[in-house]
Amino acid sequence: MDYIMHIVVVGSGIVGSSVAYECAKAGARVTIFDSGRLAGGASAVSFAWTNATTKTPRSYFALNVAGMRAHLELKRDFGDVPWFVQTGSLEWRTTAPGLSQQREEFKQLQEWGYAVEWIDENDLARIEPDIDVSAVGGAPVAYYPEEGWVDPVLYSASLLRKASARWNTIVRLNQPVAAVETHNGQVKGVRTAPGELVAADVVINCTGSFSDRALGSVPAVPMASTIGVLAFTLPMGLTLRRQFHADDLDVRPDGAGRLMIHKVSVDQTLSEAKQLQPGGDEATTLLEAARRVVPALNSGSIEAIRTTVRPVPRDGYTCAGPMPDVAGYYAVVTHSGVTLAPFLGRAMADEIIRGKMRQELETFRPARFFAPDSGFGRRKAANAVPA
Secondary structure: OOOOOEEEEEOOOHHHHHHHHHHHHOOOEEEEEOOOOOOOOHHHOOOOEEOOOOOOOHHHHHHHHHHHHHHHHHHHHHOOOOOEEOOOEEEEOOOHHHHHHHHHHHHHHHHOOOOOEEEOHHHHHHHOOOOOHHHHOOOOEEEEOOOEEEOHHHHHHHHHHHHHHHHOOEEEOOOOEEEEEEEOOEEEEEEEOOOOEEEOOEEEEOOHHHOOOOOOOOOOOOEOOEEEEEEEEOOOOOOOOOEEEEOOOEEEEOOOOOEEEEOHHHHOOOOOOOOOOOOOHHHHHHHHHHHOOOHHHHHOOEEEEEEEEEOOEOOOOOEEEEOOOOEOEEEEEOOOHHHHHHHHHHHHHHHHHHOOOOHHHHHHOHHHHOOOOOOOOHHHHHOOOOO
């Protein structure tokens, strides 16, 4: 009987569930651990926008385009994918510097073959009548027809349910991993917080913003994670289908008549994730900004407001592949997790199980943080605490 590789995935968010699903599909025996509920970290509080805009340099842009395509390819496995909505997105800028930057980005995206076009106020009013065109101020509107958004929790649950039913993937929630066990530079498994040793050939760290927490003696990924804030409205009689991005404001539908609202400037007021109130200053700021574009919200209110720690590797770019010095130990962490998750899952399965190296990840390996001239240093990374 052929030996079956056992892979332990740590973290059940959109990245971890993708890695677990694709590795199980490729023939490995997979166990996935999470210290809390399924996809209960950053995946549960994400604007979840699938896109490749503002993603530079070209290699990072290409990686995100591959992620967008992987979402479409994943549909072949499931047919109906209720977690993925691809109605496109809209963008406009009302300041001179913002408009100038938008035009430069528009030109670059067109040169790189990205689907984008200009539409005018009449087109905007026709396709999204809930938007007050006067808020656009006569500025051109960029339309990205291939962009969309994901429900990361439903995505993760669907992939892990299928992996469990078809390939006997084991999902262990509310069971923190305390350490990655090694011997002579080779992974031997993981040790849970209560002390249980689970043997494994490969361990893949998909813990997001916790990737810089030491798991025993193995190296950790240097992180520069940021705080994110999202507000959710009460259900409203709205027909908005497309997300929009306007200056310092991002809004998208979130199902059942709710809208999700985000502002970078509100994120920047917090130094840590904490509980906020639907009637608090942050919620009021978000709602008032959205009301200026969607007048129907004048009779609405905020139902919930949530914060999270967004996983951002120290240099801002995706980190995916083998970690240094420990054979069989991998890390996959990125701020673009929603866009990249299905691609990263397949790429890890290709590299670890099928022995096929993915050139798309060549410049995004964890090793870049541990080179002598990186400025990070192995011990510094291992002992770091979440940003």
